[in-house]
Structures are given as C-alpha cells and as structure tokens.
Amino acid sequence: MRRGPGAFMAGASTEKSLDFRRSSLRLLRTLRPERGLVIVVLLLAAASVGLSVTGPKILGRATDLIFSGVIGRQLPEGVSKAQAIAGLRQSGHGSIADMVQSMHVVPGHGVDFDQVGRVLLLVVLIYFGAGVFGLLQGRLTTAVVQRAVFRLREEAQTKLARLPLRYFDQQPRGEILSRVTNDIDNLAQSMQQTFAQIVTSLLTIIGVLVMMFLISPLLALIALVTVPVSVFVTTKIGKRAQPRFIAQWATTGRLNGHIEEMYTGHSLVKTFGRQEEAAETFEEHNGKLFESGFRAQFISGLIQPAMMFISNVNYVFVAVVGALQVASGAISLGDIQAFIQYSRQFSQPLTQVASMANLLQSGVASAERVFALLDADEQEPDPDPASTPRPAQVHGRVEFEHVSFRYTPDTPLIEDLSLTVEPGQTVAIVGPTGAGKTTLVNLLMRFYEVTEGRITLDGVDIATMSREELRSRTGMVLQDAWLFGGTIAENIAYGASAGSPELDGTPAAVSHERIVEAARATHVDRFVRTLPDGYDTALDEEGTGVSAGEKQLLTIARAFLAEPAILILDEATSSVDTRTEVLIQRAMNSLRQGRTSFVIAHRLSTIRDADLILVMENGKIVEQGTHHELLAAEGAYARLYSAQFAQAVTDVN
Template identity: 55%
Template sequence: MTTPAAAEPQAAPQSRLRVIIRILGLLHPHRYVVYSVMIAALLGVVSSSIAPLVLGRGTDIIFNGVVGMQLPAGLSKDAAIAQLRAEGRDQFADMVAGMNVIPGAGIDFTSLGRTLVIVLALYLLSSALIWVAAYGLNEIVQRTVRDMRASVERKIHRLPLRYFDTHSRGDLLSRVTNDIDNVSTGMQESISQLVLAVFTLLGLVVMMFWISPLLAVIALLLVPAAAVVTIYVAKRARKHFAAQWDATGTLNGQIEESFTGHELITAYGRTAEIERRFTETNDSLFQAAYRAQFVSGLVMPLVTFLSNIGYVVVAVIGGLRVASGTSTLGEIQAMIQYSRQLSQPLAQIGAMINLLQSAAASATRVFAVLDEEEQDPEPAAPTMPWSRHGLVEFEDVSFSYTPERPLIENLTLRAEPGQMIAIVGPTGAGKTTLVNLILRFYEVDSGRILVDGVDVTGMLREELRSRIGIVLQDTWLFGGTIRENIAYGNPYATENQIMSAARMSYVDRFVRALPDGYDTIVDEEAGSLSAGERQLITIARAFVSKPSILILDEATSSVDTRTELLVQQATARLRDDRTSFVIAHRLSTIRDADRIVVMEDGRIVEQGAHEELLQRGGAYSRLYEAQFKALVD
C-alpha cells in the first residue's frame, strides 16, 4: 500500500482551564448525584466547622470553673471584680469581666459532659457525611472514566485508516490506557479533595469572622500570598506534566515496536541501538516526571510555612485579648484551631491544582483522539444490492493520499462476476490502494465504485465488507484457538462449516497432527506455526465467510515453494464462482487470470490475458522477462 511518510501529528494546544472544564463536563450525565454529593460534603464540612466552636465552649466551662474557685463564694461577679481592683489586680479583674464566672462555683461537669457529647456527635456526623460524599464521588468518577474508555473505543472504530497510518500504535495504546488511568486518578483524588478543601475554607472563614473579625482578617492576610505561590508553582509545573505524558506515549511506542520486531532487531544486531534509544527516552521521562513532581511538591511546604506564620500571629494576639478580657479562652482556642486548620485546605487546593494539571495533560491527549476527524458517516438511507454476484466497476476513479501527490487518476475498470483479475506492477504503483478503495478503507476523491450496480458510498460499510473476503500478505491471528481464528470470518459458522473450510484450505492436514488439534492456542505472532500454516488459516477464515468478492494481496509471497503450491491450490478453490482481485509480484501465479491489469503510477497502462500481454511486448512483458531472467540467473 502506498501511503505518505508522515510524522506523528501534534494535537492542537488547548488551555488547561478549557480542558479541566471539559473534564468536569463529563460529569454532567451524573449531575443529580453530583448535587447530592456536594450537599453531603457541605453538611459534613459545616458539622466539622462548628465542632471547634462548641469545643471552645467546653474549654470556657472548665476555665470558668477553675477561675470561679479562686474567687470568694457568696459575692456577685461585679463585687468580686471590684474586690480584685481594690487589691490592685486590675489585669485579673479585666479577664474575669470578660468571663461567665460564678464566684466560688467549680466546674459544671453536667454542662461539660453535654458539650462533649455534642462535639462527638458533630464529628461523627461530619465523618459519616464526608464518607457518603467520597463514596458517591468515587462511583461517579469511575462511571465517567468507564464512559470515556467506551467513547475512545467507539471513536477508534470510526477513525479512518489514514489515522492509523500516521500514528504510533504504542502511543495510541498509551492514550487509551495510561492517560485515561491518569485522568481517573486525577478526577478521583483532586475533585473530592478540592470540593472538601473549598467548603472547609469557606466554613473556617465564616466561623473565624463569627468569633473575631479582627483575628480573621489577620489570619486571612496570608491567603493571597498562598494563592500567588500556588499559581506561580502551577505555571512552572504545567510544561513538565505535559512533557511527562508525551514522553510516556513515546516510550510505549518504542517498546511496542521493539517487542513486535524483536526477531529482526536481534538478527541485525541492533539491540544496543534499541537500548540506547530506550535509555534516552526513559531518561527524558525521568527528567520530566522528576521536575513535574519536584516543582508541584513545593506548594505544600510553602503554603504550610505561610499558614504557620498566621497561626503564630493569631496565637499571640489572641492571648493578649484573653488577658484583656476582650475574648474568652474558649473563643481564642477555637480561633487558633481554625487558624491552624486553615493551612490544610490551602495546601490541599495547591496540591490538587497540580494533580489536576497532570490529569489535564493526559486528558488533552485523550481528547485529541476524540476530536480527530472521523470517516465519512454512513448514508441515512443506505442502498442494498439485490444480488451477490460480485460485479465490481471503477468509473473514472481518482484518489490521492495527499493533494500534492496524485496517485490514481481517472481509472476505469470492470470485473465481471466470477472473473479473476490480477493486478501487477512495480512497488508504489497503487495496487493495494485499489483494493482498499473497494473496501472503503479510503474514500475516492472523484468518480465512483459500484458493487453489483450500487455505489459503495451508498452502502453500509458492514454490508459492503460482508460481501468481501480478504487474504493479506501479513497474516494476523489473534490470541485464541485455531477453531476460533477460522470462525472469525463468520461468527455464526457451524462446526461443519468450520471443518469444511479447514479441509478446503488444507488446514486440516497439519491441525490433526497438533496435540490439541483445533483447540490449539495461538497468539498474534503464532510462533508455533509456520508462515505457510498461518496463511492457510487465514484462507480458511475467508472460506468460512462465503464472500462474493475475494481479495488476495500477495498471499504467497512469504512461503516456501511446497507451501506455495498448497496456498495456490487453496486460493484456487476459494476463487471458484467468486470475483477475485489478486495482487501478485510472482507473475507465474497469475497466468490463468481472466484479465491481468498492469499499473504504473496509479494508472492502468495495460490489461489483457497473459499470452496476449506477452505478445504485445509492453510493460507486462518487461516485468515478466525481468522476473524470468532473475530466476534463470
């Protein structure tokens, strides 16, 4: 097949914010569950935010009891304060003035116990609600990621063959597996933590202003500084996350190529070069991942440091306010606790923003696949041929992989039902492209192709391809039994049909000698079978599909002479009563073709029977003589 050499295309750059919004948009089908999760998280945060304030009330009960026991019993609070001032203890008197104290009374253990029970209930309620939110969010994210995988899978089946010609298989696999897993991890961890962190931050701010607006303002002065630090670090980490996942895709592509071509790499002694390339890419991945994690990891300690400064300032000023009687000890205790907790959501927000950036870098690669241009849609009102005779007609067909390099121009060809059409010509002449156009792997630029009188663009692709059997030069067997590989051509084939196809294609001859027979497990490489045996299985697969049109693309080029005779005999049986297109370099295999079509540069330069073309002394004759001379020499 002639395809243009193309480098790996780069996805159009998208802003991280736009990608993150698109990721969140994937949650829209589960929006009602999301709303429930948000409400549960909000209520959980409210409960946990109130608890320190209530606990501060418990501290006040204890402190009031301790101070009350130091005052003379029987006096009123005002009288006790007056006595303290008369004794010159003004600071202590100011503190007592700000307290709810009863002189001579001890600790009210009943009120203290009731307060502690309320605190315990609030924390239990908060834990339960946050667990419910986390559980619900986990289900939402996993369902969303499952839908994303399904979308990518469906998209891959709608992509034109041109896409796979220009993209590394390893990189595509990395996008479907590693990148989607990273999106899943990012969504799972960052969204839940971000929601809780934002709600917690809002809850802390509200409670701090409720207790002391002055201390709240002091504590929150460092929030803008933390935001600046987070944004600065996030910008520096963004490019490293993108480089990390690009390098991951490149590395997977190299590994896939190395494993696929392991025998050739070993045979040509290129192992050291492959190891060098792997080491270079692996080092690039290490550097990118290290820098991404190092830079993004600076957020937590920097934000914690800034928050600790605010914690110290609040503690000092709060102590002075307790001493002056402006605030109670319980209020300052709650304020210090809130100030201490303030660093946690700030640091979490910074860390989760970096995690979201990593997920966004992977999502960009996944969305690049989802946004690829698809093959032409199926016709709204498909046309079905009334017959399955196998008449194929090319009418003034033109096609090119790239506009600047025309390949097939104004080609007209008619294959009658039951005819064998051999297509020959030099490499790059467009032979395989011609049959790919019949299969609609590519769409013609102009003209049309008809099967049994119907334009193929008006047919459903599945219906069109169900009429065509194909045997390629490169055999493909999937992981499964030999029986399953034969039945791949027709999922509804009976055991008798499978056995009949195996006998007709001479598969039965060697399968009977295998220990497990037709239940022998083979893989994609099918290392336990020879090239000829693998080819015979693919011919049996074509037999069982019962096509009306048969395409044989260099089916005998990679087998030995003895096996070639078996393959030729099997394909001859397969061609009976079917329109056949045979692409061959070995001209001796197509002497009995009804018509031989000679192609050069995408054009038909000659066509006719074998003897007729030899007598003309044209392009076919030159090809034949060159091949015959090579055999003699």
C-alpha cells in the same frame, strides 16, 4: 504508512499546548450524566463539613467551662462576679479582671465536669456524624468518577472504530495505545483523588470562614490575607509546571510507541543487530521522560511547602493577636482555641488544594490528549438511507469509473483510472513498490474515499452503501497475518458473517462442520490434526505454536469461511512455501467460482492463473491482459517477468 521498528521517530510531535481552563470545564462536563449523584455528593459533603466546622466552636465551650471552673475556684466564695472583678482591679490585676469579666465565672465554684462531659459527648457525636457523611460521600464519589471514566473508555473505543485508516497511518500505535490506556488511567486516578477533596476543601473554606467571622472579624481578616498570597504563589508555580506535565505525557506516549514497536519487531531487531541502537533509543526516551517527569513533579511539589510556610506565618499572627484579645477580655479562651483550630482548618484545605495542583495538572494534561483523540476527524458517515444491492444481483461485478485519488492534495497517486471486472474473474495486480496496488483495494474497501470518479458494485455506487454492507460482501487476506488470543476454531470462525441466520452474532456460534470444511479447503486441516488439541489449540496474539505460513493459512481459511462476493488477497501467499501455495491455488480455483478476486502478489503461480493481469505504474494501469498476452506484448509486464519471475518459473518446473 510508516512501518518497522523506529519508524515513528520520523514523525514530529503532534502535541498542542494545553488550554487548562477549557479542558477542565470539558472534563467536568463528562460528569453531567451523573448530576443526580453529584448533587447527593455535594449535599453529603456539605453535611460532613457543616458538622466538622461546628466541632471546634462547641469544643471551645468545654475549654471555657474548664478554664472558668479553675478561675472560679480561686476566687473567694460567697461574693458575686462583679464584686470579685472589683476586688481584682483594686489589687492591681486589671488584665485578669478583664478576662474574668468576659467569662461565665461563679466565685468559689470549680469545674462542672457533668456539663463538660455532655459537651464532649456532643462533640464526639458531631465528629462521628461528619465521618459517616464523609464515608458516604467518598463511596458515591468513587461511583461518579468510575462511571465517567467507563463512559470515556467506551467513547474512545467507539471513536477508534469511526476513525479513518488515514489516522492510524499517521499515528504510531504505541501513541494511540498510550492515550486509551495510560492517559485514561491517569485521568481516572487524578479525578478519584481530587474530585472529593476539592469539593470538601472548598466547602470547608467557606464554612470555616463563616465561623471565623462569627468569632472575631479582626482575626478573620488577618487569616484572609493568606488567600491572595496563596493564589498568587499557586498560579505562578502552576504555570511553570504545566508545560512539564504536557511534555511528560507526550514523552510517555513516544516511549510506549518505541517499546511496542521493539517488542513486535524484536526478531527483526535481532536479525539486523540493532539491539544496541534500540536500547539507545529507549535510553533517550526514558531519559527525556525522567527529565520532564522530575521537573514537573519537583516544580509542582514546591507548592505544598510554600503553602505550609504561608500557613505557619498566618498561625503566628493569629496566635499573637488572639492572645492579646484574650488578655484584654475581648474574646474568651475557648473562642481563641476554636479560632486557632479554624485557622488551621482554613489553611489546611488551601494547602491541600495547592498540593493537588500536580495531580490536577497531570490529569488535565492526560484529559486533553484523550480529548484530542475524541476530536480527531472521523470518516465520512454512511449515507442515510444507504443503497443495498438486491441479493439476486450480488455477483461481484466491479467497475472503476475515472477514479482519481491522492493522499495529500498536492501529490496525485491515482489519476483517471477506469476498469471493469466481471463476476468470477480473478484479477492480479502487479507493479513496482508505490505504484498504487494496495491503494486500489483500499479504495474498493472504502478504507479511503476516492477523490474523483466512483466505484460500483453490481451497478451500485459503493459510496452510497454502508461500509458494513460493503465489507460484509468482501473477504480480505493481508500480508501480515493477524490472529487473536483464542482457539484455532475461534480464529477461523471470526470470518463468518454476523448476518448469517446460522449465527447469533458471535464467532463461537459457527458450526464445527463449517470450520472444518473451510480448513480442509485451504489445507489448514492437515496441520491442525497434528496438534495435541486439534481445533481447540489455544493461540496467543503472536500465534505462538504455529509457523508464519500456518498463520497465513489460518487467515485464508477465515476469509474463505466468510463466503464473500469479492475476495482480496494482498500478498496473501508471501509466507507460504511453494508446495503449500500450489495446494492453496487449487483450493482457490474451486472457491473462486462466482466470486470476483483481486490478487496483489509477486508469486508466479498466482499471476499465471489470473483471468486478468493489471500492470500499474505511478497510479495508472499501463497494461492489462492475460499472462501470455502480456508476455507477447513485450512491455512493462514482460520486463517485470524477466526481472522477478523467470528464476521462479525455473524453480517450479
């Protein structure tokens, strides 16, 4: 596993090129559980759009009434419409006569304001109804999107629980966090802003197009010329912008990874005087994010002004041709007014869809990153049915039978390792860095699966057991003390088995007496009593308020409370002073009764007290025996002892 500030820099980007179409379809499939609400949203959108597109046509009727009244008042009263038209032609006003012929004019009569008022009231009611339906549509759209994102977050959380340790070893933590936080948030925002708008825009285009053809097929064909031009422009610009959005979110993940590592390792960064280097790395990632984000937004931002230009050109053509048709009497003034409104309504959704291209591309880019997480190879499923040792047989006898393991197929790490550990034995594992010590216990915990051979617990192959069953019988304390935000009591109670009849499945259900008993056994009680709030002292994720050694003691108390059949201590006493370690060793001697313990440590007291010491080199056990036996053999252990432990013995004595 790559560790330490800046370690993730050594890895190459794992981003794949975006398949926009397939990812978009998959994103739509996430809405399938809400298909009932989606249908209602579509119906509400259709009702809202249907009312909206009828508004201009009816409003054009009001224009015709006013214009007819103005023209009719100027014609001589008492003559018929035909006579008035004939008189206009005789006087040389043929164009006006053609226009009057297409209108409902009563010579000598002015504007019928009552009828105009009724038409305007109808238009107000139509637009009010469209607004109500649009409001309901927006409310339901929010519910659909948020439910879909809620399920996506749940899937991501569940997926993280099913991923093997190998995945986390190969991915920076900041990158994983960015996928389940930033990318999902960006996806939610993009879907919220685009889903309802796209549906409304598409329905508006269809509805407006129908009304335009009903008014004037010629003008409708002129308006349609903008569609292929708009699609061509949007596609060309979109293809140039999409790689920039991929780079933007990939760089966001790397930047988050750097910030997360710099924050968690800020003490180390300051200790080695790497603040300037960390700042330079931050500036580098921040600069790349600025560059990719600027280019993505700039290129995709070209779509809207391009569409506005096309829309304005179309408006000019419609206005000119429409004016000629009004003058020739082929269409009424109200209809041309309605058509101009429709032309704007027709180009507006096209422009809106185009302007949402950046949101869509950004959202789909984030969706693919989330889908890549959801599609990652999972750990092998537990066997069904799983084998379970009978409670009476759970003593902690562990056997490694010809076990081989390799992280990569061409790099063997452990080869043909066989080992038998009897119940109650304490086994210390020593050896140089990279010898396979931690890997051995990772195989025992099934964080990794053996390549060949098998490991048994009380005669049962652990590969046939469920991971939950296996790990419920195992307590583990790592070198890195992990605490969560909560009280000291809650942190200790976290180690209690959820299967215990005393519990209801939550750490808070552990009795205070059990917590105090475990704390006393591991000498946690002595420093907790000095805190103002005792066991109710609140800790944050960093364990602020307690020392590194005290944090390690808390994790040891947590493992003891679990009462496991197997106890694994991986450098568990590395942060504890010598005197505290001696106290812990005494407590461990009583707590290890009937338990098999694996101890990975370099501290002398841990190794000297072990029932069996395994010396590993290059994935193999080269020596095994007690402390005195191995010293007498003058082999690998004796060399390690001379190099690492001789001075420690002097210090303790």
